[in-house]
Amino acid sequence: MAIWRGLGIIAIFIAAAMVAIIGYFAQYTGLNTDEQHWPEAVALVLAGIIVWFLGKALNAEHVYKPNPDSAAIDAVQAREQHSLLFIRMEYWGPIFALVGVITFFAR
Numbered sequence: 001m002a003i004w005r006g007l008g009i010i011a012i013f014i015a016a017a018m019v020a021i022i023g024y025f026a027q028y029t030g031l032n033t034d035e036q037h038w039p040e041a042v043a044l045v046l047a048g049i050i051v052w053f054l055g056k057a058l059n060a061e062h063v064y065k066p067n068p069d070s071a072a073i074d075a076v077q078a079r080e081q082h083s084l085l086f087i088r089m090e091y092w093g094p095i096f097a098l099v100g101v102i103t104f105f106a107r
Helices: 010-029 038-058 089-106
Strands: none
Touching (some): 010 089, 038 089
């Protein structure tokens, strides 16, 4: 039993990278203090947007048309699904965004 299939693990790396990059930027510019947690919230919302569109692109269903030169219909090639914890990658986008919004208002 795998925790992820395909490139689903990238969702976690994107979220972690966004939190690190925006956290570093906020710390470097002096916009972040210990009481403020808005950089993590903004990073998770941005990571959610990125993961949503990346997941939609990776899990896109391609429509194959029949070959007009032959009587047989070309076989549809099965694509690998990209998921993390049995949740498709694009659905992690709203989860990250929701966690970011909760983080912003909870603290």
